[in-house]
Amino acid sequence: AQKVTQAQTEISVVEKEDVTLDCVYETRDTTYYLFWYKQPPSGELVFLIRRNSFDEQNEISGRYSWNFQKSTSSFNFTITASQVVDSAVYFCALSFRDDKIIFGKGTRLHILP
Amino acid sequence: DTAVSQTPKYLVTQMGNDKSIKCEQNLGHDTMYWYKQDSKKFLKIMFSYNNKELIINETVPNRFSPKSPDKAHLNLHINSLELGDSAVYFCASSQLGAAGTEAFFGQGTRLTVV
Numbered sequence: 001a002q003k004v005t006q007a008q009t010e011i012s013v014v015e016k017e018d019v020t021l022d023c024v025y026e027t028r029d030t031t032y033y034l035f036w037y038k039q040p041p042s043g044e045l046v047f048l049i050r051r052n053s054f055d056e057q058n059e060i061s062g063r064y065s066w067n068f069q070k071s072t073s074s075f076n077f078t079i080t081a082s083q084v085v086d087s088a089v090y091f092c093a094l095s096f097r098d099d100k101i102i103f104g105k106g107t108r109l110h111i112l113p
Numbered sequence: 114d115t116a117v118s119q120t121p122k123y124l125v126t127q128m129g130n131d132k133s134i135k136c137e138q139n140l141g142h143d144t145m146y147w148y149k150q151d152s153k154k155f156l157k158i159m160f161s162y163n164n165k166e167l168i169i170n171e172t173v174p175n176r177f178s179p180k181s182p183d184k185a186h187l188n189l190h191i192n193s194l195e196l197g198d199s200a201v202y203f204c205a206s207s208q209l210g211a212a213g214t215e216a217f218f219g220q221g222t223r224l225t226v227v
Binding site: 035101 | 146153154155156157158161169201203205214215216217218220221223
């Protein structure tokens with residue numbers, strides 16, 4: 001089965017705290033792609049990052065970082081020094097050669113001032 | 114310039130009506146999609162088209178009929194609307210042949226069936 005699990009339904013942290021959003025995926029394919037998307041309260045879906053299955057290097061972009069570990073089938077997302085504007089629903093997603101993107105159920109992140 | 118645009122943004126209609134949602138992308142992508150997001154925020158693919166041809170149909174009721182007049186447009190027509198069709202519908206596009214290229218999403222159409 002091909003599946004994306006985001007076990008954290010909702011997280012609340014105080015501004016400036018670090019927060020990690022978990023993502024675990026299942027697939028039998030050896031070639032696949034992982035994504036994170038952000039959906040702010042305004043409703044649009046914003047692409048954040050893509051990773052392919054052959055590239056396990058972690059990535060940092062400003063306050064955002066991603067940790068991809070094939071051994072545990074995880075692709076976790078960390079926000080450092082969180083800000084109120086980071087409040088959103090975050091989706092982890094998985095795609096294959098047929099380009100179908102399968103989304104996790106999302107994690108709603110609240111950053112409290 | 115908006116990359117993927119959908120119209121209308123909001124749609125309120127009565128049960129039993131037929132309605133359409135339009136989608137256009139100016140990114141030159143080969144593949145377009147329709148996704149449905151329910152009230153719990155769960156995003157599920159409905160259809161995928163590549164160069165005007167249907168490649169994915171995720172067991173969507175046949176009241177939903179996508180139409181792609183050209184590779185830049187993918188419209189969604191819904192017949193005999195039901196209360197359970199209320200959701201946000203997202204159009205998206207990506208570049209086929211570079212599998213794994215991220216999908217770009219429209220702003221969504223919030224459909225409310227009353």
